[in-house]
Amino acid sequence: MNRLHGVLLWIVLFEVCVLSNANFRSGVLRIVSNFTNKLVTTETNVIDRKYNITSLIWCAVLCFSNEKCVSLFFLSDTHVCQLHNVLFVDTTDADDRPDTKYFQITEDWCPYDKGYVVYRPLALCYKIHEDEVAQAQAKLTCQDEGGILAMVKDETTFNHLYDFLRASSTIRQKHFQIGADDIAVEGSLRWADGSPVTWTNWAQGEPSHDTERCTSMAWFYYFKWNDIPCSHPVGFLCQIIKP
Structure with a gap:
């Protein structure tokens, strides 16, 4: 040959x-x-x-x-x-x-067979769950898949997730919970990995209620952040951290 x-x-x-x-x-x-x-x-x-x-x-x-x-x-x-x-x-x-x-x-490290997507510039491995559940169940689902609720720690990460969520009609008008809350200490937001939230992307007028201690990316705010009760059922984003 x-x-x-x-x-x-x-x-x-x-x-x-x-x-x-x-x-x-x-x-x-x-x-x-x-x-x-x-x-x-x-x-x-x-x-x-x-x-x-x-x-x-x-x-x-x-x-x-x-x-x-x-x-x-x-x-x-x-x-x-x-x-x-x-x-x-x-x-x-x-x-x-x-x-x-x-x-x-x-x-290979991002389980695409479970529906995860990887964005290589950020080593960001994420998955949307459209089923609407409270934060406790959302956390358990992410953990069962080997991950945590998604952490939107900077503008670059937000911009990519915004593009993804806006690109498809079935998810364009849905809210998605992310892994920022102040359950441990009121007024002190922390990410799902325990790190403090140092960059925020609240919509105008948010956060709005002391009793709303979890966070979602709200479609009617163009996926900027909205505080919600942790018991409120909403879709969610999971993330798997690169080893």
Whole structure:
């Protein structure tokens, strides 16, 4: 076998593997099967679009090479590779598009098989839970998955989560609880890992009640923070810390 044939065989084998899930260096390319033959056409979350990309491997390389790339669409008939900075979760936001596949970029330490998403610039591994529960149950669910309620410790983290939550219709108008509360000491917010909250992102007029000691990202505040009673049932965000 000459060198060219060897390279071509390697490309074919890679593409056969990647149509399910495949390891790629330190990352994982995972097909999002419910988006097969669908394409999200909104420009808001597109970070790059390349043409004349004749192989899925080259599209994957482009995404892995761009640290902000979270997902990609590969249009095999027109040879288009479309990179996004979020993972889409609602197929109703996509148009029908034959010969199209959608992939999530993730890493081995972030359990994508449990629905977690990784944002590589921040080593941020997170998951939305749309079921509405009180804080105590939300904490238990995150713990059962090996994580904690999500910590939004800076503006960069907020901006990414904002983009993610706004990108899909099914979650765009829902509140999500995060891991900041002052249950231990009133007026002293702490994160789920016990560290003090040093950066805040309260909506105007919040926090508003002394009895509301937990925190949510409220959709009607464009996901800025809103204080809520810890017994109030609301969706929540879990986070797994990178080892």
